[in-house]
Structures are given as C-alpha cells and as structure tokens.
Amino acid sequence: MRPDVELIGVTKRYGHGPAAVDGISLAIPAGSYCCLLGPSGCGKTSTLRMIAGHETVSEGDILLSGRNVTLLPPAARGTAMMFQSYALFPHLTALENIAFGLRMRGVGKAERLARAAEFLRLVQLGAMADRLPAQLSGGQQQRVALARALITRPKVLLLDEPLSALDPFLRTQMREELKRLQRELGITFIHVTHGQEEAMALSDMAVVMDQGRIAQAAPPREIFEKPASAFVARFIGGHNVLELPGGRFAVRTDRTRLAPPPGGASLAGQVAAVEYQGAAVRVVVRAPDGQTAEALLPDGLFHAAPVAPGEAATLGWDAQDAHPLSPNA
Numbered sequence: 001m002r003p004d005v006e007l008i009g010v011t012k013r014y015g016h017g018p019a020a021v022d023g024i025s026l027a028i029p030a031g032s033y034c035c036l037l038g039p040s041g042c043g044k045t046s047t048l049r050m051i052a053g054h055e056t057v058s059e060g061d062i063l064l065s066g067r068n069v070t071l072l073p074p075a076a077r078g079t080a081m082m083f084q085s086y087a088l089f090p091h092l093t094a095l096e097n098i099a100f101g102l103r104m105r106g107v108g109k110a111e112r113l114a115r116a117a118e119f120l121r122l123v124q125l126g127a128m129a130d131r132l133p134a135q136l137s138g139g140q141q142q143r144v145a146l147a148r149a150l151i152t153r154p155k156v157l158l159l160d161e162p163l164s165a166l167d168p169f170l171r172t173q174m175r176e177e178l179k180r181l182q183r184e185l186g187i188t189f190i191h192v193t194h195g196q197e198e199a200m201a202l203s204d205m206a207v208v209m210d211q212g213r214i215a216q217a218a219p220p221r222e223i224f225e226k227p228a229s230a231f232v233a234r235f236i237g238g239h240n241v242l243e244l245p246g247g248r249f250a251v252r253t254d255r256t257r258l259a260p261p262p263g264g265a266s267l268a269g270q271v272a273a274v275e276y277q278g279a280a281v282r283v284v285v286r287a288p289d290g291q292t293a294e295a296l297l298p299d300g301l302f303h304a305a306p307v308a309p310g311e312a313a314t315l316g317w318d319a320q321d322a323h324p325l326s327p328n329a
C-alpha cells in the first residue's frame with residue numbers, strides 16, 4: 001500500500017547537544033492508526049510537530065501522499081492537529097467551536113453550522129450543541145476538540161497525548177471512540193502516547209522511540225512477540241530480559257511458570273515479592289547472581305501451589321518462548 005506519511009532521514013536539533021530526533025525514516029500506510037511511543041524526552045512530540053509543520057525540520061524530508069511538505073505551512077499540508085490541552089474558545093458554544101475551523105477556510109455560515117452539527121453527532125454530542133466549554137466535562141470538551149480537528153477533513157490527524165488528562169474509565173471509553181472514528185473515516189491517525197497499553201489497543205503500527213531514534217516500528221503484536229531489543233522488551237513491559245547461557249533473551253512473564261517444563265529453561269532463586277492482581281498473581285524471583293524475573297500466573301494456578309516471599313523457587317519456560325535479543329541493544 002502506498003504510504004500516506006513518509007519520513008526520510010528526519011532530524012530535529014534545538015541548538016547544541018544531541019539531536020532531539022536523529023535521522024529517522026518511517027513509512028506510515030494510508031488509513032492506518034499509528035502510535036508513537038517511548039519514554040519522556042525520546043522525541044515523539046517533536047516528530048509529530050514536524051509532521052504538522054509546527055516545528056521546522058533540521059534535516060531530511062517529510063512526504064504526505066507523495067508530496068514533499070517539508071517547507072509548507074501547517075494549513076497547506078492536509079493535516080490537522082489535536083492538542084493535549086483542548087484549547088477551545090471559552091466564549092463559543094460547542095457547535096461554534098467546531099464550525100470555527102471552516103470559518104478560517106471561508107465557508108459560509110449556514111454551511112459551517114450544518115457541517116458542525118454533523119460532526120457533533122459523529123462524536124456523540126448532538127445534544128450539547130449550545131453548551132459553552134465550561135459547561136462540558138473534560139471528556140466532552142475533548143470530543144469537541146476532536147470534531148473541530150476532523151471537520152476540515154484532513155488526510156492525516158495528529159494527536160498529541162489526547163487521552164492523558166482523562167480518568168481511567170473515560171480514557172478507555174475515548175480510546176474506543178478514537179478507534180471507531182479512525183475506522184469510519186478511513187484517514188490516517190498519528191497518536192503520541194506514553195502508554196504501552198494505549199498503543200497496543202489502538203495501533204495498526206506502533207513506533208517505539210528511544211533517544212531520538214526508532215527502536216522498532218511494527219504491528220503491536222509483532223513488537224510484543226518479537227521485541228527488537230532489550231530496550232523495547234523492557235519498555236513495552238510483560239517481559240523478563242535475562243542473561244542466560246547462550247545470550248540475552250526476552251521471555252514473556254505470562255509464559256513464565258513456577259516450575260521448569262520438561263526440556264525448558266529456568267532461573268532458580270528466592271521469591272522476592274508476590275503481588276495479587278485479581279485475575280493474575282505476579283511472583284518475582286531473585287537469582288543468586290542478582291537477576292530478577294517474574295511470572296504472571298493465572299490466579300487459579302498460583303493458589304493451587306502458592307509461594308511466599310523468602311521461599312526458594314524456580315521459574316521456568318519453554319525453550320521456544322525465549323526470544324533471543326541482540327547483546328548490545
């Protein structure tokens with residue numbers, strides 16, 4: 001499929017010191033949901049802002065639908081951005097806020113309001129047209145901001161941590177909403193997040209960044225099953241990264257058990273912690289060489305043969321579940 005967004009050797013430098021984004025290349029297929037994730041300061045927002053045109057590119061090129069937009073202003077690119085702070089106009093109603101994007105494009109008032117009403121329904125706020133932002137909840141304000149970004153019919157919607165200000169319940173609800181809208185509208189979404197779970201739930205393509213570089217870009221399942229490096233395995237979570245005879249390996253914690261299977265591999269030590277998590281129990285074992293590993297056990301399995309901190313224990317896994325990692329990454 002033809003890529004919608006292509007980054008070719010894109011670098012961002014803010015003055016001296018290491019580049020904030022360091023020569024990254026990436027092709028995002030049209031109509032896909034792409035999440036940029038990584039620890040704080042890894043360059044996610046700078047990358048998004050360069051795609052939007054809100055930040056200049058120090059080196060490299062950005063192509064949207066095959067067109068080089070590196071030097072174009074934001075409004076000429078076919079992108080729209082939804083910010084972390086929703087930045088709604090406080091004196092305009094929900095409907096007027098949404099219509100505003102069209103006013104900037106010279107669309108007449110009647111058509112503006114009719115289209116704004118259609119987008120208000122799309123984000124399931126049809127009954128809130130006349131409310132001011134202060135009369136809406138955080139989640140509702142965010143839907144208005146989303147509709148305001150979508151009404152300009154961008155080819156690419158850029159979202160900067162759109163869910164971070166919401167409480168966990170609303171976040172899950174809004175996550176489903178974003179995915180539904182992306183699917184219905186068929187446009188490319190590029191979404192910056194700190195959250196591994198959020199990226200797993202939403203993305204067709206997840207891009208894990210580390211210190212201005214791309215550590216891995218792939219469908220989330222591939223990243224979870226075959227992390228490209230120890231950094232990726234640790235960052236996405238759910239893995240033990242272990243130095244074993246034969247090299248460095250990532251082993252999923254949910255594939256790790258409290259006894260080595262026949263022919264499997266193991267790590268013997270002492271139980272360092274037991275954490276009850278409802279459906280699962282997390283058991284952490286520390287080996288004499290200082291390495292720790294954990295098993296995420298279904299609660300029934302744990303309670304059939306429970307262990308307590310301080311007891312001797314051996315964690316084990318099938319040899320095929322040990323995913324080899326490069327020793328230096």
Ligand SMILES: Nc1ncnc2c1ncn2[C@@H]1O[C@H](COP(=O)(O)OP(=O)(O)OP(=O)(O)O)[C@@H](O)[C@H]1O
Nearest residue numbers: 014020021038039040041042043044045046047194
């Ligand atoms: N306007 C700026 N001037 C100088 N340095 C900047 C500027 N914006 C970002 N940086 C630096 O560039 C690096 C990458 O920042 P960026 O905001 O892109 O990271 P991020 O991954 O989005 O981080 P976070 O998750 O904390 O938002 C950081 O070291 C940051 O301090």
